[in-house]
Amino acid sequence: MTKIALIGAGLSGLTAATLLKDHAEITLFEKSRGVGGRMATRRADPYAFDHGASFFHPKTDAFKKFLAPLIAEDVVQPWEARFVEIENRHIKSQQLWTAAHPHYVGVPGMNAVGKYLGQSLTVKTGLHVHALAKTGDGWSLQDEQGHILGAYDWVLCALPAEQATALLPPSLPLSADVKAVKMQGCFTVMLGFSQALPLPFEAALIHGEDVARVSVESSKPGRSDPFCLLLHANSAWADAHMEDDRAQILTHLCAEASAILGQDLSKADHQALHRWRYASLEKQEGAPYFIDAAAKIGVCGDWFLQGRVEAAFTSGMHLAHDLLEKLRHG
Numbered sequence: 629m630t631k632i633a634l635i636g637a638g639l640s641g642l643t644a645a646t647l648l649k650d651h652a653e654i655t656l657f658e659k660s661r662g663v664g665g666r667m668a669t670r671r672a673d674p675y676a677f678d679h680g681a682s683f684f685h686p687k688t689d690a691f692k693k694f695l696a697p698l699i700a701e702d703v704v705q706p707w708e709a710r711f712v713e714i715e716n717r718h719i720k721s722q723q724l725w726t727a728a729h730p731h732y733v734g735v736p737g738m739n740a741v742g743k744y745l746g747q748s749l750t751v752k753t754g755l756h757v758h759a760l761a762k763t764g765d766g767w768s769l770q771d772e773q774g775h776i777l778g779a780y781d782w783v784l785c786a787l788p789a790e791q792a793t794a795l796l797p798p799s800l801p802l803s804a805d806v807k808a809v810k811m812q813g814c815f816t817v818m819l820g821f822s823q824a825l826p827l828p829f830e831a832a833l834i835h836g837e838d839v840a841r842v843s844v845e846s847s848k849p850g851r852s853d854p855f856c857l858l859l860h861a862n863s864a865w866a867d868a869h870m871e872d873d874r875a876q877i878l879t880h881l882c883a884e885a886s887a888i889l890g891q892d893l894s895k896a897d898h899q900a901l902h903r904w905r906y907a908s909l910e911k912q913e914g915a916p917y918f919i920d921a922a923a924k925i926g927v928c929g930d931w932f933l934q935g936r937v938e939a940a941f942t943s944g945m946h947l948a949h950d951l952l953e954k955l956r957h958g
């Protein structure tokens with residue numbers, strides 16, 4: 629059987645591996661302790677926060693079909709939230725997210741999606757792949773200490789663009805294009821309260837401010853945590869303040885959100901900040917993945933299409949389908 633090394637166990641990598649696993653011997657390498665990548669959940673007892681992707685709203689039939697078993701097993705459930713858009717510090721529109729047009733979340737946390745997909749795969753967590761070397765007809769992988777992580781026929785990279793740049797051989801035609809991709813950063817503020825705040829929404833999109841999105845994390849299905857709130861910074865603001873003092877960033881975003889929401893968020897019992905250097909990117913034109921059959925290397929990731937959960941799925945799916953065709957025709 630063809631041996632494949634897949635680097636990165638976010639949704640794009642997990643999708644590709646799920647579709648390939650019955651046709652090849654596939655090993656995933658993931659630098660974090662868990663799988664799921666930016667579909668992440670941070671626990672700070674008694675609170676829990678989806679500090680990466682907040683929700684996803686599937687559009688394509690392929691993604692809906694892929695999600696069906698996860699929905700059947702309640703790993704993914706609709707978040708029936710009151711959604712508002714805020715402009716000039718006033719609610720300018722509101723709607724109810726219903727199960728008819730579901731906005732899904734992982735249950736009990738967003739990381740449940742990765743955990744579910746990962747359980748039927750061979751995943752080596754806590755392993756940062758540092759270098760790839762071409763070995764005759766295949767590839768060998770090395771960790772940061774120079775240890776060899778095995779020999780493989782094919783290597784697939786399912787990483788954010790900047791992290792793919794660090795690994796891809798410069799001779800690869802894709803390497804120059806990957807270098808040009810600029811992903812946007814984000815800051816996530818996580819706030820836990822002993823008493824619920826009386827907000828007129830569970831999810832909010834805010835225009836024209838440094839805070840861009842607010843979500844009441846404890847309102848998501850399957851959560852039993854006390855009231856907790858999450859703020860996402862506007863990505864342009866985050867990029868401009870990426871290296872600033874973290875305590876100042878937390879104070880600034882809390883103060884701004886307090887003014888917008890008319891609530892004093894500084895009295896939260898739990899306050900934490902997470903910095904995402906590579907969070908998302910705008911819609912892209914072009915192919916949804918890269919494959920080089922002669923070099924036996926493939927690349928996927930949300931950044932081929934857009935910084936969205938569904939884009940990560942779509943990229944991983946297309947790479948897997950193309951590689952399956954190539955494996956079938958030898």
Ligand SMILES: Cc1cc2nc3c(=O)[nH]c(=O)nc-3n(C[C@H](O)[C@H](O)[C@H](O)COP(=O)(O)OP(=O)(O)OC[C@H]3O[C@@H](n4cnc5c(N)ncnc54)[C@H](O)[C@@H]3O)c2cc1C
Pocket residue numbers: 635636637638639640641657658659660663664665666667679680681682683684685755756757758786787788791795814816860904906907908928929930931934935936937938939940
């Ligand atoms: C703050 C934030 C909010 C978001 N909100 C939403 C939202 O509401 N809705 C939505 O649809 N999308 C949202 N997104 C985007 C969504 O999370 C991503 O599009 C999607 O999860 C990306 O999946 P991926 O597999 O392409 O990459 P990732 O999830 O980044 O997976 C890449 C994996 O590779 C691993 N890795 C990197 N380098 C190495 C290495 N050298 N060796 C081994 N492993 C490595 C990483 O640890 C990671 O697990 C958000 C993202 C962020 C950060």
